[in-house]
Amino acid sequence: MTKLTFILPDGSSQEVEATAGHSVMKTAISNSVNGIVAECNGSLACATCHVFLDDASAAQIDPPGETENDLLDFAAVERQPTSRLSCQVMVDNLPDGAVITMPETQV
């Protein structure tokens, strides 16, 4: 299992044990982590699963694909260099202890 720390919109944090084979979006929702909407349920069509990865985690995984990259331009909160759509980031690819920060809002 991979331990993830989510930084919530109110500044508090929540640690979860993530299950291999799940996306970060699915992990957040299944652990009742506040801050993800995931309107399209992971179909790569909404940008309401926007998150900011810590620098080390962002550097370790493959960069966003073309569609993810385009959608990030439509996120409710302006994208940053480590922005990702959490439905496209698999837990298995993140280092243990990755820190994932939620934006202020998804809509």
Ligand code: FES
């Ligand atoms: S849940 Fe819609 S793009 Fe990720």
